Amino acid sequence: MRYGGPLAFEVSLLTFGTLTMPGQSAATVRRQVAASPLTEQVLSWGRYPKTAHRHVHKPAWNDQVADILRAAAPGSLLPYGLGRSYGDSCLNAGRELIDCRRLNRILGFDESTGVLRCESGVSLSDILDVFVPKGWYLPVTPGTRFVTIGGAIANDVHGKNHHCAGTFGAHVRQIGLHRSSDGLVICNSEENSDMMRATIGGLGLTGVIAWADIQLKRVAGPWIDSESIPFESLTTFLDLSRESDDRFEYTVAWLDCFAGKHPRGIFFRGNHAVKRGKEFHPKRGPKLPFALPAWMLNRYSVKAFNTAYYKIHAAKKSAAVVPYDSFFYPLDSIRQWNLLYGKQGFLQYQCVIPETNVAAVEELLDRIARSGLGSFLGVLKQFGSVPPAGMLSFPRPGLTIALDFAMRGERTLKLMQSLDELVQQSGGAIYPAKDARMSPALFDVSFPRWRGFVPYIDPKMSSSFWRRVTGAQ
Amino acid sequence: MITMRKIIILGATSGIALEVQRLLAREGRELLLVARSPQRLTEIQADLAARGAQQVLTYSADLASVQQHAGIFEFARRAFLDFDTVLLAYGSMHEQKDSETSVDTLLEELQVNFVSATAILTLFAADLERRRTGCLAAITSVAGDRGRRSNYVYGSSKGALSLFLQGLRSRLHPAGVRVITIKPGPVQTPMTDHLPNSARFANPEQVARDIVRALERRSPDVLYTPKFWRYVMSAVQHIPETIFKRLSF
Numbered sequence: 001m002r003y004g005g006p007l008a009f010e011v012s013l014l015t016f017g018t019l020t021m022p023g024q025s026a027a028t029v030r031r032q033v034a035a036s037p038l039t040e041q042v043l044s045w046g047r048y049p050k051t052a053h054r055h056v057h058k059p060a061w062n063d064q065v066a067d068i069l070r071a072a073a074p075g076s077l078l079p080y081g082l083g084r085s086y087g088d089s090c091l092n093a094g095r096e097l098i099d100c101r102r103l104n105r106i107l108g109f110d111e112s113t114g115v116l117r118c119e120s121g122v123s124l125s126d127i128l129d130v131f132v133p134k135g136w137y138l139p140v141t142p143g144t145r146f147v148t149i150g151g152a153i154a155n156d157v158h159g160k161n162h163h164c165a166g167t168f169g170a171h172v173r174q175i176g177l178h179r180s181s182d183g184l185v186i187c188n189s190e191e192n193s194d195m196m197r198a199t200i201g202g203l204g205l206t207g208v209i210a211w212a213d214i215q216l217k218r219v220a221g222p223w224i225d226s227e228s229i230p231f232e233s234l235t236t237f238l239d240l241s242r243e244s245d246d247r248f249e250y251t252v253a254w255l256d257c258f259a260g261k262h263p264r265g266i267f268f269r270g271n272h273a274v275k276r277g278k279e280f281h282p283k284r285g286p287k288l289p290f291a292l293p294a295w296m297l298n299r300y301s302v303k304a305f306n307t308a309y310y311k312i313h314a315a316k317k318s319a320a321v322v323p324y325d326s327f328f329y330p331l332d333s334i335r336q337w338n339l340l341y342g343k344q345g346f347l348q349y350q351c352v353i354p355e356t357n358v359a360a361v362e363e364l365l366d367r368i369a370r371s372g373l374g375s376f377l378g379v380l381k382q383f384g385s386v387p388p389a390g391m392l393s394f395p396r397p398g399l400t401i402a403l404d405f406a407m408r409g410e411r412t413l414k415l416m417q418s419l420d421e422l423v424q425q426s427g428g429a430i431y432p433a434k435d436a437r438m439s440p441a442l443f444d445v446s447f448p449r450w451r452g453f454v455p456y457i458d459p460k461m462s463s464s465f466w467r468r469v470t471g472a473q
Numbered sequence: 474m475i476t477m478r479k480i481i482i483l484g485a486t487s488g489i490a491l492e493v494q495r496l497l498a499r500e501g502r503e504l505l506l507v508a509r510s511p512q513r514l515t516e517i518q519a520d521l522a523a524r525g526a527q528q529v530l531t532y533s534a535d536l537a538s539v540q541q542h543a544g545i546f547e548f549a550r551r552a553f554l555d556f557d558t559v560l561l562a563y564g565s566m567h568e569q570k571d572s573e574t575s576v577d578t579l580l581e582e583l584q585v586n587f588v589s590a591t592a593i594l595t596l597f598a599a600d601l602e603r604r605r606t607g608c609l610a611a612i613t614s615v616a617g618d619r620g621r622r623s624n625y626v627y628g629s630s631k632g633a634l635s636l637f638l639q640g641l642r643s644r645l646h647p648a649g650v651r652v653i654t655i656k657p658g659p660v661q662t663p664m665t666d667h668l669p670n671s672a673r674f675a676n677p678e679q680v681a682r683d684i685v686r687a688l689e690r691r692s693p694d695v696l697y698t699p700k701f702w703r704y705v706m707s708a709v710q711h712i713p714e715t716i717f718k719r720l721s722f
Contacts, residue, residue, distance in 0.1 A: 060663045061513055105520035
């Protein structure tokens with residue numbers, strides 16, 4: 001029941017004890033923070049780690065952000081969106097967050113060029129709802145529509161079209177950035193272009209994005225011409241991927257992580273459809289109401305799921321015209337699917353390994369299969385060679401693998417450490433947006449440009465992730 | 474279904490109004506937004522236009538100041554011809570303690586929530602009554618259903634407004650003008666962020682959906698949103714005063 005709860009609780013809501021008006025000045029903001037106990041628990045999508053925050057600011061207007069920045073102590077703030085980062089890159093344990101979700105206005109759209117200006121808390125979902133009916137689509141989209149524009153920029157997210165379109169950041173034309181020291185800074189390819197490259201993939205550390213100009217892409221409609229092809233080895237996958245790169249805008253594969261060195265999976269590829277399909281009805285799926293008990297996900301249930309998933313797709317008709325929703329965002333149809341992994345939460349492991357090192361990829365998959373810890377949401381994609389849009393962008397030429405692991409304590413962390421070794425030896429990298437545990441050493445070798453990024457960090461900003469991997473205070 | 478095409482929102486930057494406006498924009502309605510900050514009005518104007526509103530006009534004024542009401546009303550009559558719905562969505566909530574120790578704070582709360590609200594509703598009521606059409610709706614609060622130790626100043630200002638709407642409804646009924654009293658429970662908006670338990674308050678989108686549905690239909694006269702508050706408040710109203718005065722909430 002949506003409004004449920006015992007009568008006693010509802011009556012207790014009547015206790016309007018300590019009301020204040022929304023913070024308008026820096027002094028008010030300071031008072032609010034001082035009054036707030038260290039108890040605001042905010043979780044990332046993986047629900048690990050569990051962190052308490054001092055205060056969560058919720059500005060409703062861009063003019064309030066400047067007050068929040070002015071009132072803050074050095075290194076105390078981090079912007080937060082829809083919390084879809086998996087690990088601790090969107091958290092700021094023991095300090096403060098700026099929840100940007102109320103900054104969700106579309107400020108303008110140029111029909112002739114397709115450039116959209118919107119505030120940082122606007123979600124991709126919102127943009128799709130408004131612009132797909134007008135014949136426009138996101139230039140790059142991750143596997144969920146429930147991320148904000150601010151988050152998409154801060155993590156320089158990628159999608160199934162990385163091989164031809166690069167990352168999200170490559171389609172950002174301009175950013176208005178609140179900086180604690182300089183006020184609103186306009187960044188584009190001519191003005192403050194270095195601050196622009198720092199902000200793209202900058203993990204929210206360079207300031208609070210007030211608004212951004214995004215280049216949307218013309219499409220004929222909400223339909224995707226999609227194909228699915230089963231494969232039973234890494235070389236078949238690579239052949240499929242290479243052969244599809246020129247002809248298909250979108251490519252990705254689902255991977256059965258229990259198959260070991262010779263992984264089987266389903267290769268998906270697609271293009272925006274020119275012809276119309278049936279009537280289009282976006283629908284909202286069921287919602288997982290609470291965290292499942294941990295024992296329900298074990299190697300047998302997951303193995304059974306994976307086998308069934310593979311067999312069903314292998315048997316299905318391979319080509320079809322499908323709505324964009326089911327092609328791009330299959331997991332969004334189960335709201336709060338992260339609760340599937342129980343109270344302990346889960347970790348996602350996403351790495352990229354250079355293509356020259358296929359043996360390392362095989363070894364990685366073998367270790368996962370032998371551990372029996374892997375889960376059903378395995379994804380495999382070949383990145384393209386488009387140069388990175390941001391200083392700390394994750395995508396680089398190679399194979400990227402993403403896998404979920406239920407958090408089972410030491411066992412899980414040990415396995416991931418052994419995978420880290422392979423990634424490091426092969427010259428790969430781990431995706432910060434998915435990470436809650438990589439070592440400072442691995443971060444240092446896989447993101448060698450991080451020291452050059454440091455001068456662009458806003459002195460009022462910090463994050464759990466940043467302190468963990470760089471030792472910053 | 475009844476006609477709802479051109480809607481005036483008084484207090485367009487309030488948390489609940491923002492959500493109501495988005496729903497109306499998606500349905501392609503025409504809107505006239507009244508609020509204090511011209512900058513914020515420009516921002517929501519752009520947003521609502523992008524989301525499908527057929528027309529979005531803005532007028533910047535301080536609704537708490539009765540002297541500015543004539544200007545608002547004249548603008549609406551001139552630039553927003555034949556408007557059919559007026560939604561009053563502004564309000565103020567000071568700390569109860571401040572209103573107990575400062576008469577100025579007390580009077581300001583009553584001025585914003587009751588005095589100015591009745592003044593502007595009276596202007597629009599006369600116009601709709603003369604045209605024998607339309608709907609007046611105002612957001613009051615469940616807090617107005619019973620005076621309580623912890624927030625009787627806010628409660629009485631909203632309760633008085635509910636009472637005013639009751640009489641106005643009866644007066645306008647023969648002219649076919651509807652009057653809707655909207656009584657939300659606590660909602661997650663900037664006004665309530667600092668209350669304990671605010672994370673469990675109602676979602677403003679849900680409240681906005683209830684409000685838009687009420688505007689579009691013939692009933693009800695009094696909307697509780699979320700709906701369960703109707704039953705909770707009915708129970709609260711029936712507690713005898715001898716017991717109630719001893720309760721601390």
